[in-house]
Amino acid sequence: MATASSMVRLHQGWTVSARDTPVEVDGVPASVPGCVHTDLLAAGLIEDPYLDDNEDRLGWIGRTRWEYRTSFEWAGPGDDRIDLVCAGLDTVAAIEVNGVEVGRTANMHRGYRFDLRSALAHGRNDLKISFDSAYDYTAAMARQVGSRPGAYDEPYNLIRKMACNFGWDWGPTVVTAGIWQPIALHSWSTARLGQVRPLVTVEGDTGRVELHVEVERAAAEVLTVSAEIGGVSATAVIPAGQITAVLEIEVPQVRRWWPRGHGEQPLYPLRAVLATGGGRELDRWERRVGFRSVRLDTAPDGHGTPYTVVVNDRPVYVKGVNWIPDDAFVTRITRERLAERFAQACGANVNYLRVWGGGRYESEDFYELADELGLLVGQDFLFACAAYPEEEPFAAEVAAEAREQVVRLAPHPSLVTWTGNNENIWGFADWGWPEQLKGRTWGDGFYHGLLPSVVAELDPTRPYWPGSPWSGRADLHPNDPDHGTTHLWEVWNRIDYTHYRDSVPRFVAEFGFQAPPAYATLRRALRDEPLASDSPGMRHHQKAIDGDLKLRRGLDAHLPLPADFADWHYLTQLNQARAISLALEHFRSHTPHNMGAIVWQLNDCWPVTSWAAVDGDGRRKPLWYALRRSFAPRLLTIQPRPGGLVLVAVNDTDQDWTAPAAVTRHGLGGDALARAEVVLDVPPRSATTVLLPPDVATSGDRAGELLRAVVGDESALWFFAEDHEIEYPPARFEAKVVRSGTAYEVTVTAGTILRDLVLFPDRLDPAAQVDQALVTLLPGESATFTVTGAELGDPAALAARPVLRCVNDIARV
Numbered sequence: 001m002a003t004a005s006s007m008v009r010l011h012q013g014w015t016v017s018a019r020d021t022p023v024e025v026d027g028v029p030a031s032v033p034g035c036v037h038t039d040l041l042a043a044g045l046i047e048d049p050y051l052d053d054n055e056d057r058l059g060w061i062g063r064t065r066w067e068y069r070t071s072f073e074w075a076g077p078g079d080d081r082i083d084l085v086c087a088g089l090d091t092v093a094a095i096e097v098n099g100v101e102v103g104r105t106a107n108m109h110r111g112y113r114f115d116l117r118s119a120l121a122h123g124r125n126d127l128k129i130s131f132d133s134a135y136d137y138t139a140a141m142a143r144q145v146g147s148r149p150g151a152y153d154e155p156y157n158l159i160r161k162m163a164c165n166f167g168w169d170w171g172p173t174v175v176t177a178g179i180w181q182p183i184a185l186h187s188w189s190t191a192r193l194g195q196v197r198p199l200v201t202v203e204g205d206t207g208r209v210e211l212h213v214e215v216e217r218a219a220a221e222v223l224t225v226s227a228e229i230g231g232v233s234a235t236a237v238i239p240a241g242q243i244t245a246v247l248e249i250e251v252p253q254v255r256r257w258w259p260r261g262h263g264e265q266p267l268y269p270l271r272a273v274l275a276t277g278g279g280r281e282l283d284r285w286e287r288r289v290g291f292r293s294v295r296l297d298t299a300p301d302g303h304g305t306p307y308t309v310v311v312n313d314r315p316v317y318v319k320g321v322n323w324i325p326d327d328a329f330v331t332r333i334t335r336e337r338l339a340e341r342f343a344q345a346c347g348a349n350v351n352y353l354r355v356w357g358g359g360r361y362e363s364e365d366f367y368e369l370a371d372e373l374g375l376l377v378g379q380d381f382l383f384a385c386a387a388y389p390e391e392e393p394f395a396a397e398v399a400a401e402a403r404e405q406v407v408r409l410a411p412h413p414s415l416v417t418w419t420g421n422n423e424n425i426w427g428f429a430d431w432g433w434p435e436q437l438k439g440r441t442w443g444d445g446f447y448h449g450l451l452p453s454v455v456a457e458l459d460p461t462r463p464y465w466p467g468s469p470w471s472g473r474a475d476l477h478p479n480d481p482d483h484g485t486t487h488l489w490e491v492w493n494r495i496d497y498t499h500y501r502d503s504v505p506r507f508v509a510e511f512g513f514q515a516p517p518a519y520a521t522l523r524r525a526l527r528d529e530p531l532a533s534d535s536p537g538m539r540h541h542q543k544a545i546d547g548d549l550k551l552r553r554g555l556d557a558h559l560p561l562p563a564d565f566a567d568w569h570y571l572t573q574l575n576q577a578r579a580i581s582l583a584l585e586h587f588r589s590h591t592p593h594n595m596g597a598i599v600w601q602l603n604d605c606w607p608v609t610s611w612a613a614v615d616g617d618g619r620r621k622p623l624w625y626a627l628r629r630s631f632a633p634r635l636l637t638i639q640p641r642p643g644g645l646v647l648v649a650v651n652d653t654d655q656d657w658t659a660p661a662a663v664t665r666h667g668l669g670g671d672a673l674a675r676a677e678v679v680l681d682v683p684p685r686s687a688t689t690v691l692l693p694p695d696v697a698t699s700g701d702r703a704g705e706l707l708r709a710v711v712g713d714e715s716a717l718w719f720f721a722e723d724h725e726i727e728y729p730p731a732r733f734e735a736k737v738v739r740s741g742t743a744y745e746v747t748v749t750a751g752t753i754l755r756d757l758v759l760f761p762d763r764l765d766p767a768a769q770v771d772q773a774l775v776t777l778l779p780g781e782s783a784t785f786t787v788t789g790a791e792l793g794d795p796a797a798l799a800a801r802p803v804l805r806c807v808n809d810i811a812r813v
Contacts, residue, residue: 005188005283007085010127013070014179021064033331035090035178036066036131050606050616051525053540055172062165062175066131072185076122079187080218084114084127088181091161092132098125106137106393107160108180109361109382110401116185131177134159145394149436150386151427156358157386160397163358164325169544170601170610174328188283190219193274194243196285197407199461200292202312207254207291211247211272213238222277229270229289230254237277247272257290257413259311260351260374261633261652265290267371270411290371290413296463298472304482305472307465307507308595309352309376309416316376317588317652317685318596319631320352321345321613322510325359328605335365337618341603342369344614348624349631352376354509354598357422357468358384361405370414377414380468381451383421387433387442398446402454410459418455418464420447423487425467425478468509481505488583492550492611496557497579501640504590511583512600514544514551515576515623516569517607517615520762524617525607533568542609551609554579558722560810566802567810574756574807576611577626577774584630585637589648591687599627622758625773636661636711638692638718645697645718647690647709651682658682663709665696668728668753670778673705680711703727708778717776728753728808733777735799744787746798750777755807757783763803765790 014030016039023045030039040046040061047054074082084095084102091108094101098121103114138155150157154166154173167173186192195214202208213225215238223238230251238245255266267288274283297308297315309316326333326341345353353370355362357380370377381402388394409415424443427433433442447466455464471483479486481503488511491497497513516522516538526537533548542548554575555562562568580599587597604616613623629635634657635650651657658681665674676696682688692707699705699720704727707718719726732751737744746759757775761768768790775783787798797803 005079005186005192007184007186008072009182009184010070010072011183015069016178017067017069018064022060030068030178031331032068032179032183033088033181035176035180035329035331037061037174037176038329038332039178049172049174052527052537055174055540059173059175062173062177063133063135065133065136066177068129068131068179069127071124071126073123074120074125074185080189081187082116082120083186083188084116085111085184085186086113086179086181087111087183088179089129090131090176090178090180091134091159092137094130094132096128096130107397107401108162109160110397110404111181113186129179134161134165134175134177141389141394145389145391146440148387148389148440148442149427149431149433151423151431152385157383157388158394160382160394160401162325162330162360163382163384163386164605165328167543168358169547170324170608170612171543171605172328172608176329180331188218190221190276190282191215191217191223191274193272193283193285195407196272197458198270198287198289198411199459200289200411200413201461202254202256202291202293205253207251207268209247209249209251209270209289211249211270213245213247213272213274215243215274217243223282224275224277224279225272226275227270227272230268251291254291256312257292257371258374259316259376260346261349262311262314262316262374262654265372265374265413267413287411288368288371289411292413294416294462296417296465298484303593304480304506305484306595307472307484308592311376311416315592315595315685316351317591318352318376318507318598319350319652320354320378320596320598321348321350321602321627322598322600323353323355323359323362323602325605326603330360333363335369338363338365338369340618341614342373342375344618344620344624345375345602346373348613348627349633350375350602350627352378352596352598353602354378354380354468356380356384356601357382357419361401361409367409367412367414371412375414376416377412378417378419379409379415380419380422381446383424383443383446385423385427387424387428387437387440388446390441390443390445395450399450399454402451403458406454406458410461416462418451418459418462419468420451420464420466420470422468426469426487429478485509487511491579491583497554497582500579500583501586504593505587506594507596508583508587508594509596509598510600511597512611513554513576513579514547514609514611515573515621516609517604517612518617518619518621518762519569519760520766521607521615521617521619524766530565532565538609541607544609547609551575558724559807560724563811566805570758570760570802570805571810573622574758574774577622580623581626581630584627585635586639588630588635588650589637589639589687589689591650619762620769622773629774632714634714636709636714636716638707638709638716639689641689641691643691644694645692645707647678647680647692647716648687649680649682649690649711650687652685654684656681656683659711661690661709661711663692663696663707665699665705665707666778667701668704668706668726670753670780673700723755723807728755731806731809735804737795737798739795740786742788744790744792744795744798746785746787746804747782748777748785748799748804749782750779753778753808757804757806759785759787759798760803760805761787761790761798764792764797
C-alpha cells in the first residue's frame, strides 16, 4: 500500500477532433488547460476571432461536438483509490476511460472527481472527453424548463457556463469548449482531505482559526488531523467511521491584514495534515490567510440605508473598478498578466475589485495577488442580466458550485463580500420579465434562499448581499440610490453625464462611459483603410446598442466637432475621462453619505470600444489617468451646490490635512481676475466643504474665464462653459524632446491656454507609455511628459499632432 497520495497531471498528448466542420479537425494537437478556439488558432485552422470581423465566421465552433483524447500508463493496483480529478470542464461533457463512461459534467464553474478503478487496465489507458454543443444543451433545457428572458438573445442563462462567452455589450461571441482547468490522476489510500475550510477571525491582537476538515475515506480506521499557524498547532482525532473534525487555534499578538491605503497586509501560512492513527501522513493542505474582520454597515439613518464596507471596525471608502475576465479565452490569463493588471489598478489608486457575475469565480492567482496587495474583492455569484431557472438539474448544479467556491475562496482575506447576482432583481422589477415568465421561476429562490444559506453555513465570517443593485428590503425599488447599492446607467444610455450630479447615491456599484481603445490596439486588430469611427472594423468592435450614437451625443454636449479620426479618437477618450471624473468627484465630495463608487470597468477581454480604463491589449486609456486623480488619497474638487460653487477637500488618509488653499478666477489668457484664500482643515477619512466667495465664484464672462484652486501639489479646475462654447485661442506652445537614458522627456511650455493635453506615444511605437495625461496649462506654464518603452526614429514626432493633443488644437468646423 502506498504511503501517501500522489497527483499526476494529465496535460500532455491531447488531441481534439470533430465531424462535419468547415475545416478538417481530426487529431489536432490540443493544449490542456485550454479550449478548442485556442487549439484551432494554434493549428492555423481559423483566423484570430479578435481581429476584424473574423468572429462572425466562427460561430460554428460553439455549435459543434468536440472530442478530446489522450492516453496514460497505469502500473496496476497499489492504492485503494485512483480518481480522475477534473478541476474544470467547459461545459457539458462525457468522460470515458477505455470505452467505459465514468462520468458526466454540466457545469463549468465546479470541479468533478470520478473513481476509475473499475475502468482502468494495466499499461496503456485511453481517455476521451466528449463535449456537447452548449447550444444543443440549452435548447434541451429550454424544452425541459421553459425559456427565460435575458438582456441578450443568447441562452447563457440556461447553462452553468461563463455567460460572457455568449457575447456581451463589450465582448465577442466565442462559445468555448474544452478542458479549461487542470486534470489529473489522484492515487490515494485510507483517506484524503476532501474539504478544508478555515474560518479566520480576530479580536484585539488575538487571531482565531476555526478549521473545519472533512475527509473522504477508503478505509474505516482512526485518523488524525493537525494544523499549524503562527507557531501554534492543534490536533484532532477522527474516529473510525467519522469524516469530520473541527480544530480551533488561537494565535497571540497577530498583525492585522488591512485594505490598501489603510495599513499593511501580513499573511500567515496555515497548514493542515491528515495522518493515520499511527502517524503516517496521508494528505496535506496549505494556504496563506490574513487576520481581519469585515462587515457591512447597513443600519438605516436619516437619509436612507447606507452600504459601508467596514474592515477591522474601520469604515472604508470603496474606490473600485468592476472586473471582467481579462481574456475571453481565460486559459491565456497568466499570473504575470494579472499582476500587470493589478499594478495598473493600484497605480490608479483603486482599493476594490468587483468580480462581475457574468464571468467566472476568479483564480487562485487572482486572489493571492489581491491578498498581497491589499485589494478588497467583492465576488458575485455567477448570475447576470437574466432570469434563471430554479428547477432540477439546474438547482443542484448551482448548489454544488456555490458550496465549492465558497469553501475554495474562504482562506483569502481580500474577499470581503459575496453578492447573489448582477442586475437580476432589478431586471425582474423593471425589464418586463414577469409578463414573459408567466409564473416560471427566475432565480429569486437562489438569491434570497439558497445562496445566503450556503454562505451562512460555510463562511459566516463574510457578509452576503442578495444582488447588485439591491436596496436592502423587498418593499423598496432594488435600484433606489438612497438605499444600499445602485447602478447608474441612465447617463450612458439616455442623458448627459452632468446628470451624475442629480443625486447622491449611498454606494454606486456600476456606472460608466465609453471610449475606443488605444490607437495601437486598433491598428493591431483592424485592417480598415482608412480607419474611421464608422469603418467596418470599428463598427464590428462596437458591441453596445447605439454605442456610436451615444458617443456622438456625449461629444455634441461638450466638445467641438471632430474633423477627422484623430480628432474623434482623442475627443471620445477625453469625454470618457471627463464623465467619470465628474461622477467620482461628485460622489467623493459627499463622503461619508456616499461610501463607494465602482467604475465600470477596469479591463477588457479583447480589442473593443468599451467602458474600460485599460484596453484589451493592456494599454491605459486617458480614463486611467483620470481615475488616478479622482481616486487619489487627497482630492481637491470644485463642485456646484445650491448656494454656489464650493471647494471640497477629501482626505482618505490617516493624517490631518491642514493647509491654505488659493482659489483664483482667471481669464483664458492666464490673467488673475479675482483671488481668495481659504484654510482647509480636513480630519482623516473625511471631506470638508468651503463655500467660495461670490467675487471669485461668479463669472463675468462664462466663455472666457475659469477657476483654479491650489493646495500644495493638489489642484482643481472649474470651467464656467462647455468647450464647444469657449473661444479658445489656437494652441501655441514650445515643446522640447530630450532623450534621458531609455526614456524620452517631452517638456511643453504653453504660449496660450492648453486644455487637457494628452500624449499618445503608442502612435509611434506600440510599446510606448507615458506617465501623465489630461494636463491643463495656462500661458507660461510647463509640464514634462516622460515616455518609456519607445524606440523612435524621429523623437520630434512626440511633440506634434496627432501624438500631442489638446482641446484647442481642434479646428473649428
